[in-house]
Amino acid sequence: MVADAVSAPYTATWSPEDGSYEIFARATDADGNVATSSKVTVYVGNRPPTATITSPVASAVLAVGSPTTVTIAAGDPDGSVSKVELFAKQGAAAAARVSVDTA
Incomplete structure (x- = not known):
């Protein structure tokens, strides 16, 4: 995990190094149920x-x-x-x- 947010709007700040990354989010409700977003590939620096x-x-x-x-x-x-x-x-x-x- 690189960042977390506990209240809406849910935003996070991340300072990645050079490279390509698959990023995704995971949401957990008060009952402990978890949902994971689709992965998104991003490129930092040289593509x-x-x-x-x-x-x-x-x-x-x-x-x-x-x-x-x-x-x-x-x-x-x-x-x-x-x-x-x-x-x-x-x-x-x-x-x-x-x-x-x-x-």
């Missing part, structure tokens, strides 16, 4: 980059053994992307790194 495969589309049928171009949109809301990696996984096998052309 993580985003990565989305834009091509091929999900469930695309590709040719066996033919080179396939995979297009990845990547961005960093408060900086720049330093690296993008593509991994391929088939069935239960471990994901394998695939080379990435940054041109």
